Amino acid sequence: MRHGDRPNYLRATWLLLLVPLASTLVNGCQQFSCKSGKHPSALPAEATLTSPRPPAGEDTRLPLPLLPRMAEHQLENMRDHLATIQEIMDALSQGDFPAVARASARIGYSEQMGQMCERMGAGAPGFxxxxxxxxxxxxxxxxxxxxxxxxxxxxxxxxxxxxxxxCHSAYRQQIVDEAAWKKIMSHRRTIAP
Ligand code: HEC
Incomplete structure (x- = not known):
């Protein structure tokens, strides 16, 4: 190899390294701007006048009693379910079947999923x-x-x-305290030991 060849070879190596790096950065920025979102600095006046959820009496869905931390966890799962469906549709529209299968595994049945549904639904028959x-x-x-x-x-x-x-037409979250949750769990043990 002549001495003059070396810089070209090195330049090519740098390009190989830089292209994936640049695309990672671009993707990272997109994700960041998505996560940080564009939150309105102030709510419109009418939003403060009405509750975002109807009072329990006007909502005929069955209550899904949960402790506050479980309720938060359940909504996190839900948001991930929606994100998974979005990924599935994106992959499906591109005919990328392996990516569809991979994404669907995130919402598919597993023993862990089964246990989570059972725990979340302890106070809601049928959930x-x-x-x-x-x-x-x-x-x-x-x-x-x-x-x-x-x-x-x-x-x-x-x-x-x-x-x-x-499921969304059947149940709504109902936040309960520790005492109410204990009652639900002990009642459940007496009907399903
Ligand atoms: C077994 C019941 C059940 C199933 C199945 C279910 N959900 Fe939910 N989901 C709920 C309940 C209960 C809530 C809370 C609703 C409420 O309190 O008004 C909820 C809330 C949500 C929310 C709101 C999250 C938030 O942060 O406020 C989204 C989004 C959501 N579900 C998406 C989905 C998607 C997408 C699927 C299917 C791929 C799905 N859910 C399947 C029960 C279910």
């Missing part, structure tokens, strides 16, 4: 079953994606979204 139906339906997204079957995968996503809608 656990609806949760399980949802995770089982999400499993079918992975199955159809692994078969590279776009039409069947779309159907599986639609059926899964239906299970989200069904």
């Amino acid at each position: 656990n079953e609806m949760g399980l139906a949802f995770h089982r339906s999400a499993d079918t997204i992975g199955i159809t994606a692994r078969q590279n079957d776009a039409a069947a995968t779309f159907k599986a996503v639609a059926a899964t979204l239906q299970t989200c809608v069904a």
